[in-house]
Each structure stands twice: as C-alpha cells, then as structure tokens.
Amino acid sequence: MLLKNLKKKGMAVALALAASLSFAPAAFANNHADTGWSAYLSSWQTSDTPNRQKQDASSGYIKATSVSNGRTICSWMLGYSNEDVNSATVNLKSGQYQYVHNYAYQKFGRKQVHMRLQHAYAYSGTTQAYGVWSPDSA
Amino acid sequence: MINTSLAKAQISRSLTSLRMVSVIAMSIALFLIQYSTTHYAGFRLAPGHELTFLSDVMLFSCHGTGSGLYLFILPFLAALVGGSVAAIERHSRRMSGMLGREGRGKIMNTSLASGFVLGGIGGLSPLLINLVVAAIMNPHMNFINGDVVDATGLVDGSKYVLIYSDSWLYPLYRFNQPLAILTVMLMVFILSGLFADIAVAASFFTTHRYVEVLIPFVLSMLWWMLPGMTNFLVPDQWSHMIFLFPAPGGADSRQLVQIFVGMALSVCLPVVISASLVAFKRSRDVS
Numbered sequence: 084m085l086l087k088n089l090k091k092k093g094m095a096v097a098l099a100l101a102a103s104l105s106f107a108p109a110a111f112a113n114n115h116a117d118t119g120w121s122a123y124l125s126s127w128q129t130s131d132t133p134n135r136q137k138q139d140a141s142s143g144y145i146k147a148t149s150v151s152n153g154r155t156i157c158s159w160m161l162g163y164s165n166e167d168v169n170s171a172t173v174n175l176k177s178g179q180y181q182y183v184h185n186y187a188y189q190k191f192g193r194k195q196v197h198m199r200l201q202h203a204y205a206y207s208g209t210t211q212a213y214g215v216w217s218p219d220s221a
Numbered sequence: 222m223i224n225t226s227l228a229k230a231q232i233s234r235s236l237t238s239l240r241m242v243s244v245i246a247m248s249i250a251l252f253l254i255q256y257s258t259t260h261y262a263g264f265r266l267a268p269g270h271e272l273t274f275l276s277d278v279m280l281f282s283c284h285g286t287g288s289g290l291y292l293f294i295l296p297f298l299a300a301l302v303g304g305s306v307a308a309i310e311r312h313s314r315r316m317s318g319m320l321g322r323e324g325r326g327k328i329m330n331t332s333l334a335s336g337f338v339l340g341g342i343g344g345l346s347p348l349l350i351n352l353v354v355a356a357i358m359n360p361h362m363n364f365i366n367g368d369v370v371d372a373t374g375l376v377d378g379s380k381y382v383l384i385y386s387d388s389w390l391y392p393l394y395r396f397n398q399p400l401a402i403l404t405v406m407l408m409v410f411i412l413s414g415l416f417a418d419i420a421v422a423a424s425f426f427t428t429h430r431y432v433e434v435l436i437p438f439v440l441s442m443l444w445w446m447l448p449g450m451t452n453f454l455v456p457d458q459w460s461h462m463i464f465l466f467p468a469p470g471g472a473d474s475r476q477l478v479q480i481f482v483g484m485a486l487s488v489c490l491p492v493v494i495s496a497s498l499v500a501f502k503r504s505r506d507v508s
Contacts, residue, residue: 127289142378152453155471157283159264172264172284173378174385176471179370181378184267203469205289205462208449 113139113219117146121213122200124156134163134195137218140188145173145198146180148214153177155203156212160185163195174203175214182220223331224323231306231335236342240301247298248347252354255279255287270381271363275398277355279348280405282383283468287351292462295344296437299413302343304420304433307332312430325506329499332421340417341410348409352402362398367391367470385470389480405467408484412461415491416441422498440494459483 122130
C-alpha cells in the first residue's frame, strides 16, 4: 500500500515536472504568435485589431492576407486606450507584411496594444481586409 | 474669340474678392491639418531620413490626412474662385449691356477662359502655399528612396518613404524632382480650371446665387462614389482623389493603366460637359 502511494506521488511529481518543462519555453518567449484580424474600412474611418500584450521591445508584425479590390491600407500600433507608442506607420496591399517599429515596451513595459487600420487613400465605399498580426516579433 | 479686357477685369476682380481670401484661409487650414496629422498623430515617422521639404507637402507625402481633404474640396475651391465669373456679371446687371456690345458667344468664351485661369489658381492655392511654407521651414530637397518592398512582399518599415516606388509619379520623381513637382502642379491647375468651367457653364442656366459653386463638387462626389455603386466596374483610380495623390503608391500594372485612363477621362469629361452646356444654351437662345 505504501509502495503504491509512493509510486502514485512519484508519477504526479514526474508529470508536474514534465508539464512545467514543456511550458517553460513559452514562459520565456515573447508574444509573437500570429492571430487573425479582419476589418471593414470605409472612407476615413479606422478599425482596430483586438488587444494583445506587448512583452518585449521587438517590433510588432502585421500581414494583410487580403485587401479587397487591390486597395492599399495603412496601419500603426497604439496602446490599449489608444496611447501613442511612437509607432511607425506602414502601408499594406494584399499579401504584403511588415515589422512595425514601436516604443510601447520602452514607454509602458508590458502593455496591451492593438494595431489601427485605415485606408491609405480617400477611397469611397468599404474595403474588406483580413490578415494576421502579433505585438512582438520573433 | 475672347474679350481680353473683360477677361482681365474678371480675373483681377475675383483675385481681390472675399472668395479668394476664404480660399487662402482654407489653404492655411489644410496645411495645418497636414502638418499636425503628420507629426502629432498616433504614429511616428521613421527617424534619420534625408531631409526634404516635400515631407510636409500634401500629395507628395503619404502621411497626414491633408491630401485627402484637399482633393475632396478641390472642385469646390476651384468653383469658388472661378466658377461665378459670368453669374457675378449677371447678378450685378452688367451682363445685359455686355451682351449688346459683345454678343453672347464672346461673353461665354471670355467667362470660360477667365473661369479656367481663376479656377486653376483657386485649386492650386493650397498646394502652392503648402510648398512655399514647407520650403521656408525646411529648405532641403534630398531624394528619398521609395523602393522598400522585397520579392516576398516584406516591406522594410524601418525606412522613411515619401513616395512609394509603385506610384505613377515615382519614375519622374527619381528622374527630376522639380519636374515631378511641376507635373503635379500643372495637373492640379488644369483639373481645377476644368472644374471651374463646369461651374461657369452651369451658371448660364442657374438663377440663384452660389448654386454653380456646388455643381462641380457634387459631380466629383458622384464620380468618386461610382466604384462602390457599380461594384467596381468603375475603378477607384479614375477619380482625381486617387490619382492626384501619388505618394502612397500601391499601383500594379493594371492599376497604372487605370490611373492614366482616369487622368484622360478627368480632362475629357469636364470639357464635354462644359461644351455641351454652352452649345445647348447657344442653341436655345438662337431658337
């Protein structure tokens, strides 16, 4: 009985160790996994991606997988409450991607941020766009 | 034929009018909007680039919202300065005397000619004022490389870009910057002059004051909205609001063709509209 208990405890410890080891790289990595965004842009209106946490001083990343009708959009990074993070502004067409230089981490430390999207031109009507982004880059 | 002394009088009267003063005030407001939305927006321009005064000039800088606003109200500015030359003569009751002396054809041609020049000046004023102020503030004109996209689609966002390399203006900008500036100025002048001529031609039919000033603006709005209304049978690039703003680039080979078609249409259509209105007015007066 005692041996059985020890065996069970030993297995639990081993499992816990294995689990913590398997998650260890994620704990040390920044937030560079791609997540999707989509937007309907009209005239001068802006659209935001969901917020994600900025975890280091690397550039953000954004890819426009598709921008309808061959249009061009621009994007830049802002803080959770639209704080200025000294972000670069970037232009994107379908299939293009960019690293977005910013100072969010230097100014605020770990901080929820999002990318703001807008037409690069004063287009009439709406533009459908979608792609992926991450607050940090690898 | 035109009456040059009447044309000179119309031009000098309009250039010293309250309308011209309001166009200058709007030009200053546009420059302030362009400057503030370039330097105090929620983004920062890439640091350490070569200096050029064009970085604060509407149409030549892809940053800031002044360019879009400028092109939006361009037909209104043009018509405000040049579109009412004939209407002002009529409302001040000078027209009937002039018609007796000169004949309707000559008065119409003179009004169209002076309207074209005045519209060109009115439409060009914001860009000209912006160029002069920016050149005084930052007297440099270095070339900024706009070639930042590699074959995989990665855009080098660390570099400052003034005009993207896939813009129709970029080859000219790379070849000779003053020539590129003059080309854009000439295009703005011609289109503004033609917008004003639509207003002048329309004013031969209007009875109320100021109505003619709004007509080019409304027509330009309809033309701009056509892509959405026709499910993009009419491309964005046919509107002056897109092709007169070359800085953001983004034009593939098909869109470049559409831009040049748009430029040709933007010259031909106002000429056809103005000429048709004038011809209709003449035929109606004869019959």
